[in-house]
Structure formats: structure tokens, C-alpha cells
Amino acid sequence: MESYRITFRPSGRIITAEPTETILEAALRHGLSLPYGCRNGSCGTCKGKIIQGIIDYGTYSEEALTAQEKSQQLALFCCARPLSDLEIECQEIEAIRNxxxxxxxxxxxxxxxxxxxxxxxxxxxxxxxxxxxxxxxxxxxxxxxxxxxxxxxxxxxxxxxxxxxxxxxxxxxxxxxxxxxxxxxxxxxxxxxxxGSFFLRDTPAKDTPIIFLAGGTGFAPVKSMLEHIFYTENIRFAHNKIRLYWGARTRDGLYLNDLAEKWATGNENFSYIPVLSEPLADDNWQGKTGLVHQAVMDDMHTLADCQVYACGAPAMVKAAFDDFSHRHGLQSENFFSDAFAPSKPATT
Missing domain, CATH: 2.40.30.10 (Translation factors)
Structure with missing residues (x-):
């Protein structure tokens, strides 16, 4: 079977891909580091532009790639396979190259x-x-x-x-x-x-607020990042105001709540804000309620100068990005996310 040549812009790197490989699989095989998350067409992290050439779009969630985005020559590189030589535009991430x-x-x-x-x-x-x-x-x-x-x-x-x-x-x-x-x-x-390409970036400017947004077990990678900051990089992040918003349906869903409260007690520049969407009567909940990303907007006048790390269900991550960027001024390049998608897309 004939292999195809893929040229990456703006880097100019060139690789070959087999017809059976997705663009992402070929890139990773050649040591290129592209943004990606679920690898099954559900989260949209690997979205990029087809400048020239023909592809098979593969099976994907229509929420991750809309018809309008397809008309703009966008594709999900974890699903798309080349049917000809390609020229594509996407971000490459140097930090995970090695x-x-x-x-x-x-x-x-x-x-x-x-x-x-x-x-x-x-x-x-x-x-x-x-x-x-x-x-x-x-x-x-x-x-x-x-x-x-x-x-x-x-x-x-x-x-x-x-x-x-x-x-x-x-x-x-x-x-x-x-x-x-x-x-x-x-x-x-x-x-x-x-x-994956969801990871803690280099230190932002010292006055840049950093917001961590977790839904349910989306707390897991956030925990990794925060513990890295607290126990390894605390000096470098000492001037950044850091907030964790952790959302769950009921109090039982905040399964390591005591740990998060301990972090807040031990770190002056860190705040913890738990949010429940459906608290039970037995929870005796006195904290914030509703959607966890809405709690961020209630507390923050603007997100224009913030970094946001969001992890949870795809609907939560998408709502956060849309509302933060369209209503609260967040710069899209300062939103980093990982959507916990099911093993197969809900729609194709």
C-alpha cells in the first residue's frame, strides 16, 4: 500500500504516513508531539486544519467536530486518515518531545x-x-x-x-x-x-492567576499538578494566585475533600472552592451550588489575564471554554483541558 507524505505547518516538518494510520498515530511514530487527549474523536483536543489534500474523517463525535468546522477544513487528527499527500496546520508541543x-x-x-x-x-x-x-x-x-x-x-x-x-x-x-x-x-x-498533552505548563508571569477546574474524578490530574507545584515548584509559583474549583453532584463526590482543604491551609496563595450541583439533604451543604464553571465566573470579574486547567466530562469542559472565552475574556491559548470521554463516541 502506498504511503503518504504529510507536511506540518508552521514547523515545516515532513513525515510519511501509512493509509491505515491516523495523522496522530503517524506523527507520534515519527516523534512529533501534537496536542491530543481521548484518541477516539470525543474531546476535540487534536483538532487541526487540512490546508491541502484529501482525508477520511473517520468516526468521531459531532460535538467535537461540527459541520461548520468541517466546512472550514478542520479535522480531528486522532481519527482522520490520509487519502493523499497532505499539508496540515497544527500546534506542536516541545515539552513532551523527549x-x-x-x-x-x-x-x-x-x-x-x-x-x-x-x-x-x-x-x-x-x-x-x-x-x-x-x-x-x-x-x-x-x-x-x-x-x-x-x-x-x-x-x-x-x-x-x-x-x-x-x-x-x-x-x-x-x-x-x-x-x-x-x-x-x-x-x-x-x-x-x-x-496526552494536558500537563502543567512553564511558569506564567508572576501575577497571572491560575485556575484549576475539576469535575468528579477530573480531580486526578489536577492533584498531580497541584502537588507538583506545592512540593517541587512552590518558589516559582509563589506569586501566582491559584484557585481550585472542584465540582461534584453530592458531597460524597468530593472524595479527597480533606486533602484539598489541607492544601488551602498550608499554602497562602492557594484557595479551594468546592461546588455541588445536586447536594443531598444529608449533606448539610453550606457551600456553592450549581455548575462548577459558573462558580468561577461568579467569583472572577474577568479571566483575561488567567490560565485555566480544566478536566472532567466533555460537556463541562466545552461549556467552560465557551463561556470563559466568549463571556469572560479568557484567551484561548491559556485554556488547557482534558475531557474524560467514554471509550466510544456517543454519536458518529
Missing amino acids: IKIRTMPCRVHKLEHVASDVMVIYLKLPANERLQFLPGQYIDILMKDGQRRSFSLANSPGNDEFLQLHTRNYTGGVFSEYVFSHMKEKDILRFEGPL
Whole structure:
């Protein structure tokens, strides 16, 4: 089968892609670091422009790539396959270029049931092995039937004796039923990683506020980033006002609330704002209610000079980006996100 040539703009890099490969797969194989998240057409992180050439758009969520965006020659590079030589426009990320993606075995060291539907898994790597990653990245658990299940790393790179994953139990979950019903300590798993372009960027200007927005177990990569700041980079971030908005339906969903409150007590430049959308009567909730991203806009007059890191359900991430950028002045290049998408797109 004939391979195709892909030219990247503005960098000018040129690679070859097989007809069976997506643009993203070909780029990663050649060591190019493009923005991406879910890798199944659900989150929209890998969106770029087809300047010249023909593609097969593949299977994707229409929320991640609208008909109007397709008419503007945009495509999702995790799904799109070349049907001719291509010239494309996209951002390349230098920071993850030298992070090696590895396939490794690991052992389940501990299981911690932290909420009615959330389990924290601690994984131990083989002796003398460590995984180099950036705070915010994720790994894919490789299942025996060939399926993958993506989990953000919740530990910081500097605290890597155990890899920490936060998994929610939900109906039809590819992996969660095994975790909650069958997984036990000393089980052996295999994973690939680190993956993804959601990670803590270099220090912004010292007066730039940084907002972390987490929905449910979207707290996991945010935890990795914040612990990296608190225990490794505290001096560099000392002049940045940092806020964490963590949203859940009920109080039980704030499964590490005590930890977040501890951070707020121990760091003068950090504030923690929990938000519940459907608090129960038994929660005796006195805090903020409603949509978590709306709480940000209620508190902040403008986001024009802010950085935002958002992680959670695709609908939350999209609503945050749309409202923050259109109504509150956030610059699109200062919005970094990871959408926790299902293993298959909801629509095609």
C-alpha cells in the first residue's frame, strides 16, 4: 500500500504516513508531539486544519467536530486518515518531545475505596523502574481483550514510588466493573504511557492567576499538578494566585475533600472552592451550588489575564471554554483541558 507524505505547518516538518494510520498515530511514530487527549474523536483536543489534500474523517463525535468546522477544513487528527499527500496546520508541543512512551508491567499495591463509587488504585512498577511523565498526563491500561482504559496519573512526578489512579464505577464501564468486583492486591497489569498533552505548563508571569477546574474524578490530574507545584515548584509559583474549583453532584463526590482543604491551609496563595450541583439533604451543604464553571465566573470579574486547567466530562469542559472565552475574556491559548470521554463516541 502506498504511503503518504504529510507536511506540518508552521514547523515545516515532513513525515510519511501509512493509509491505515491516523495523522496522530503517524506523527507520534515519527516523534512529533501534537496536542491530543481521548484518541477516539470525543474531546476535540487534536483538532487541526487540512490546508491541502484529501482525508477520511473517520468516526468521531459531532460535538467535537461540527459541520461548520468541517466546512472550514478542520479535522480531528486522532481519527482522520490520509487519502493523499497532505499539508496540515497544527500546534506542536516541545515539552513532551523527549518524554518516552513505554509499555510496562505493574502490580496492584493497594486499593482504597474513597467514596461510594470511587476507587484509588496504587500501582507498583518493577524494581529500579520509574516512569518519566509530566504532571497531568495519563496512561492506558492494556486489557487482555485488546481494549484500553485511560486514567490520569494522580501522583506528582516527584512522588512516583506508586502510580496513583482514580477510577469511578459506572454502568457499562470497560474497566470499572473489574476494579470494583474482581481486582485485588498483587494483581499484574500492563500499561502504555505517559500519554496526552494536558500537563502543567512553564511558569506564567508572576501575577497571572491560575485556575484549576475539576469535575468528579477530573480531580486526578489536577492533584498531580497541584502537588507538583506545592512540593517541587512552590518558589516559582509563589506569586501566582491559584484557585481550585472542584465540582461534584453530592458531597460524597468530593472524595479527597480533606486533602484539598489541607492544601488551602498550608499554602497562602492557594484557595479551594468546592461546588455541588445536586447536594443531598444529608449533606448539610453550606457551600456553592450549581455548575462548577459558573462558580468561577461568579467569583472572577474577568479571566483575561488567567490560565485555566480544566478536566472532567466533555460537556463541562466545552461549556467552560465557551463561556470563559466568549463571556469572560479568557484567551484561548491559556485554556488547557482534558475531557474524560467514554471509550466510544456517543454519536458518529
